[in-house]
Amino acid sequence: DAKTTQPTSMDCAEGRAANLPCNHSTISGNEYVYWYRQIHSQGPQYIIHGLKNNETNEMASLIITEDRKSSTLILPHATLRDTAVYYCIVVLTGTASKLTFGTGTRLQVTL
Amino acid sequence: NAGVMQNPRHLVRRRGQEARLRCSPMKGHSHVYWYRQLPEEGLKFMVYLQKENIIDESGMPKERFSAEFPKEGPSILRIQQVVRGDSAAYFCASSPGQFPMSPLHFGNGTRLTVT
Numbered sequence: 010d011a012k013t014t015q016p017t018s019m020d021c022a023e024g025r026a027a028n029l030p031c032n033h034s035t036i037s038g039n040e041y042v043y044w045y046r047q048i049h050s051q052g053p054q055y056i057i058h059g060l061k062n063n064e065t066n067e068m069a070s071l072i073i074t075e076d077r078k079s080s081t082l083i084l085p086h087a088t089l090r091d092t093a094v095y096y097c098i099v100v101l102t103g104t105a106s107k108l109t110f111g112t113g114t115r116l117q118v119t120l
Numbered sequence: 121n122a123g124v125m126q127n128p129r130h131l132v133r134r135r136g137q138e139a140r141l142r143c144s145p146m147k148g149h150s151h152v153y154w155y156r157q158l159p160e161e162g163l164k165f166m167v168y169l170q171k172e173n174i175i176d177e178s179g180m181p182k183e184r185f186s187a188e189f190p191k192e193g194p195s196i197l198r199i200q201q202v203v204r205g206d207s208a209a210y211f212c213a214s215s216p217g218q219f220p221m222s223p224l225h226f227g228n229g230t231r232l233t234v235t
Contacts, residue, residue: 041220052124052211052226053163100220105176107153108213108224110163 013097018115021091027084029114031097034078041100042073043108044082046093053096053110056082087118122146124214124227132233139199139206141230145214152195153213153224154187163211169195202234 014032021027033042044056057064057071059080064071070083084091096113100106125144133139145152154166168176169189180187184202189195199206209231213224 043220043223047163050209052228053213055223055225058220058223102220105168106219107165107168107176108163108219109165110155112162 013099013111015095015097015111015114017112018117020117020119021084021087023088023118023120024086027082027087027091027116027118029082029084029095029097029116030079031081032079033097033099036077036099037101038077039102041102042071042077042080043098043100044069044071045096045098045108045110046091047096047113048090048093054093056095087116089118089120092116092118124149124212124225126210126212126227126230128230129228130231130233132235133202134235135203136201139202139232141197141199141210141212141232143195143197143212143214143227145195145212146216146225149214149216149225151215151217151219151222152189153215154195154197155211155213155226157209157211157229159208166197199232202232204234207232207234 043058045053047053057069059071073080094113094115127142150171152169155163157163165179167180167187184200186198209229211229213226215222215224
C-alpha cells in the first residue's frame with residue numbers, strides 16, 4: 010500500500026470549512042483513498058472514499074488531484090463535534106485488503 | 121439498521137484468566153476484521169475473517185490469541201492467560217463485500233483491563 014503524509018495537527022473555527030490535506034505520491038492506479046476519523050475513545054468512523062473521481066456525501070467531500078498524488082478532505086461547516094483524529098489511508102485492491110492506520114491529523118475545531 | 125455491536129464494552133480480567141470478546145457485524149455483512157489499540161497508540165490490524173474462514177491473521181500474536189467467525193452467531197476474539205500487556209481497546213469492523221470496494225464499519229470497541 011502507498012504511504013501517506015498528513016499534517017500532525019490543524020485548527021479550524023466553528024462554522025468554517027475544514028480542509029485536510031493528504032499526500033500519497035506513490036499511489037498506484039488500483040489503490041483507493043479512504044478517510045476515517047476517530048473521536049476520543051470511540052471506534053473509527055467511516056467518512057468517504059474514492060478511486061479517481063471527486064466524491065461527496067452527507068458528511069464531506071473528497072477532492073483527488075488529477076495525478077492522484079494528493080487529496081483533500083473537506084468538511085464544509087465544521088462543528089465542535091468534528092474535533093477528532095482524521096486518517097487518510099491508501100488501500101490496494103485485493104482479496105485480503107485491510108486498513109492500516111497511521112498517525113493521522115488531529116483536527117481541533119474552536120469557537 | 122443497527123451498526124456493528126461489540127460486547128462487553130468493558131471487561132476486567134485478572135492475569136491468567138481468559139477474555140472473550142464478541143462482535144456482531146452489521147446485517148448482511150460477511151467480512152469481519154479485528155483491530156487493537158494500545159493506550160496512546162494507533163490501531164493495529166489483527167485478523168480478517170469471512171464466515172468460517174480466517175483470511176489473514178498476520179497481525180495476531182502467535183500465542184494465546186485466536187479468532188473465529190462461525191456460520192451462526194457473532195465473531196469471537198479469544199485471549200487465553202491474559203497478561204497486563206493485553207490491556208487495550210479491541211475494535212471490530214465489518215463490511216458487506218470485498219474491501220476496499222466496500223467500506224469497513226467499526227463498532228465502539230471492548231476495553232480490556234488486566235489487573
